[in-house]
Amino acid sequence: MLICHCNLITEKEIEATILELLDEDAWQLIVPAKVYHRLHKRGRCCGCFPNVVETIIRITEAYHSRSQAGGLDVVSHLDRVRGLRVQFGSKTYEGRQRNNRAA
Template structure:
């Protein structure tokens, strides 16, 4: 699935980059800008960043479930990330109200 239309980046490419970054350091903070930097791309309109954040959370959770890390650490960390996303990231999507649809 195509995630970034500006740079023509697929979901699979983003997932592979996240896994590569997690292989380097499993507990690092991964944000969209770090992924784009690792891919030698840059965010242009940045409309894809909410989808990239969702992909980061999903892939990171799957990565740590497959690894030998302690399960309670993973759950606590991901719950904190989700609560921050709900607190700061869900109010506005590209500075649009929740009910706004582009199409």
Template sequence: MLICHCNIITEKEIEETIIRLLDQDRWQLIVPAKVYHAMNKRGRCCSCFPNVVETIIRVTEDYHTRSVTSGADIVSHLDRVRTLRDQYGRKAHERRTASHRAA
């Protein structure tokens, strides 16, 4: 599936990059900018970043589930990532409140 239309990046390419980053350091915080930098790309319109974040979470969960890690470490790390995503990513859209109307 095509994730980034601006750079023509597929979901498989993003998943491979995330796994490569996790192989280097399995507990690093991976964000879309780090994934794009590892691929020698950059976000242009950045509308793909929410999908990239979801892919990062899914691949990270799968990676740690397959590895020999205690379940408590996985849960606490991913809960922190989800909390940051909820805090900074989904509640505000372009810093507008839900009651904001253009007309």
């Protein structure tokens, strides 16, 4: 499935990159910019970033549930991250108010 239309990046490419990053350091913070940098791409319209974040969370959960680490701690932390996204991410778009027009 095509995730980023601007750069023609598929979901499989993003998943493989996330796994590479987790293999290097399982506890690093992975964000869309880090994934795109590893792919030698950059976010253009950044409309795909929410899907990339969901993919990062899904792959990270699966990675840590298969590892020897305490899976319950990882899942509870990722649930808190999801809660923060709902709490802070849905009120504004790119830091602008709804009634603000650029043009």
